[in-house]
Structures are given as C-alpha cells and as structure tokens.
Amino acid sequence: MTEHDALIELRGVGKTFTRGKSTVTALRDIDLDVPQGRVSAVIGYSGAGKSTLVRLINGLERPTEGSVVVDGKDLTSLSAKEIREVRSRIGMIFQQFNLFSSRTVFGNIAYPLQLAGWSKERQKARVAELLSFVGLTDKAWAYPEELSGGQKQRIGIARALATSPPILLADEATSALDPDTTQDVLRLLRRVNEELGVTIVVITHEMDVVRSLADHVAVLDGGVLVEHGPVRDVIAAPSHATTRRFLDATLRTRPGDGELEQLRSAYDAEVVTVTVDDRHTIGGRLSDLVRRHDVTFELVHGGYTAVKDDALGTFTVLLQGDPDAVRRAAADLRGTLVDGDVA
Ligand SMILES: Nc1ncnc2c1ncn2[C@@H]1O[C@H](COP(=O)(O)OP(=O)(O)OP(=O)(O)O)[C@@H](O)[C@H]1O
The missing domain is CATH 3.30.70.260 (ACT domain)
Structure with missing residues (x-):
C-alpha cells in the first residue's frame, strides 16, 4: 500500500496517562494504516487500549509519542480549531447510540446540519435522503425511546453520515445488540462502505463483526498491536496467541x-x-x-x-x-x- 492510500496513519504512537506518581501506558509504538475506501477493524479485549485509540484518531486526546495523520493532516501539529475541522470529517457511532432523547428522529439527524448552518429546506431534503438510505422513513417523527436498539443505531448511522464525512468510526457499535440485529446493522455498514465509499474503522471485541464486515484487522493486546493484515490472512494463519483466542472463541x-x-x-x-x-x-x-x-x-x-x-x-x-x-x-x-x- 502506498502512503496515499491511507486515510488515517498512525506512526510510532504511544499514549501514557500520568496521575500523580502513577502512570499507565495505554498504547505503545502503534503503526497503523487505515486504507481509503475499505473497512478496517481494531479488535481487542477490555483494557487493550481501543477507546484510547479512538480518542487519538478523533483528536480528543493527543499521543504522548508519535503522530496521528487523518486525511493528510497531522493532528499533533494542529490548533484546537483545526482539530475540530478534521473531526467534522469523521462520523462517529457508539455502543449506546448517544441519541438526544428530547429530539425526534428528524431532529437527531438534522442536528449536525443545523450546526453546519444548513437552511431548513436543505436539512429536510438531506434527512429524507438519509432516512430512506437506512430504511426508516416512517420513523421521522418518533422519539428514540419508541425505537428498538437496531433502529436507534440506524438513526445513529444516519446522523453520523449527515454531513457526508469520508470516515466513519464505529466504537463497539453492535455490542449492545442481539445477533440478528447485529447482522442487520453490519449489512447497513457494508452498504455505507460500498455504496457511499465511506472509509470505516470498526472498534470491537467481537471476531464475528470483523469476519462479516472488515477487509483488514489489527489486533490490540495490552496496548500493543500484536498482529495486523487482511482479515482472510489473519483468520487463515493467526500468528499471535491473542488472535487465536479470539478465533477459537467464535x-x-x-x-x-x-x-x-x-x-x-x-x-x-x-x-x-x-x-x-x-x-x-x-x-x-x-x-x-x-x-x-x-x-x-x-x-x-x-x-x-x-x-x-x-x-x-x-x-x-x-x-x-x-x-x-x-x-x-x-x-x-x-x-x-x-x-x-x-x-
Ligand atoms: N484517562 C485515563 N487515565 C488513566 N488511565 C487510563 C485513561 N484512559 C484509559 N486508561 C487506561 O488505559 C488502558 C486502556 O484503556 P482503554 O479504555 O483504552 O481500553 P479498551 O480496550 O477500550 O477497554 P474497554 O473495552 O474495557 O473499554 C487501561 O489500563 C485504562 O485503565
């Protein structure tokens, strides 16, 4: 892969948290390329450093060492305002969906468009387009509490895509869903990748998610990237004990x-x-x-x-x-x- 193919590049990334005299190294010397237009997965057990990695990619934390380059911009050298601009090019979806309970589905999806200063007319047209894409046109005026988990995540996806970001970061996006609903959401994410060309980064602790959706996988263990490569190759010949544990479990x-x-x-x-x-x-x-x-x-x-x-x-x-x-x-x-x- 050439450098130009990577939409996100991590080089020698380390992150250490210091509180008083105690330090915790959450990530150590991570080199990772996220190729444009593909689905990349990062898999790891609890405490492996996944959330820290997400926070470094979306600019919420700065690495202690190394560089994080998103869409050609090195986040470590940007001002807070510039980081916000880069962040607007990354859609996020979460395990707990993070919808506004006081807003309707329409209001949730329109929210990022309002922030971006879109006119009411354009907002309406864009929300209608997104609702049709995620198959929930009839739920425009429902409130989140009236939706199933799978429907909430579809709305989360529609909201994340509202301003057409080139990157979607999915942080344990199916972990709160049952197996059938998980498959529905994974199918939708595949369409997001294939039909809209969005580069997706999936953070997960489930090998089945990796297997159904991802092209590439990176395995995190104790803050170290212990194995990465095309999903097929990693499943065919896992080289690290942690990867084998994930595979054996599923x-x-x-x-x-x-x-x-x-x-x-x-x-x-x-x-x-x-x-x-x-x-x-x-x-x-x-x-x-x-x-x-x-x-x-x-x-x-x-x-x-x-x-x-x-x-x-x-x-x-x-x-x-x-x-x-x-x-x-x-x-x-x-x-x-x-x-x-x-x-
Ligand atoms: N703000 C912080 N201050 C101190 N230590 C932290 C902080 N954030 C994370 N850590 C530590 O860094 C390590 C990695 O944590 P992280 O939350 O990134 O793992 P994770 O893989 O996302 O785990 P989980 O799946 O349980 O959320 C853990 O040892 C954690 O205690």
Missing part, C-alpha cells in the same frame, strides 16, 4: 490446544490442520495425497467459515502410515493447500 473450526493433545495421544498419527479457500475442495486434495504418498487419513475436525464474501475452510486431519511417507504427505499438504499450516 469459529470452532480449529481444534483447541487441549483437543490437539488428545488427538495426538489417542492416535499414532500426524495431526495436520490446513486452511483452504473456497476455490479448493479438501476432499479432492486429500484423495490425491493419499494416492501419491501411500498414507491413510481421517478427517477429525473443521468446517467452512464465511469471511465477508469469501469462505475459508479449516480442516484437521490425521495422517497414518510409514513415518517418512507421513512426513512427506504432511509437507505436501502444507505446500499445496492455501495457507496450509501444520499444527
């Missing part, structure tokens, strides 16, 4: 360490986990392997997982036979299947 296509141990001790066999993409079928590959190396196999764990528009299969097989043949077969599996990985 996917179940990869045996856990305990299960692997059990398999190894129960069978006198090589245990191999491979990842295949949807253009390949595991069956054909394994039949071919068995023929070529004179080994037998047993499929003991795995399945396919949807990753945005794609699917990844992760399968664990036991290979049995002459030890040399098994070794060669295992090496072959790694060589021929996509992102093959010998467990």
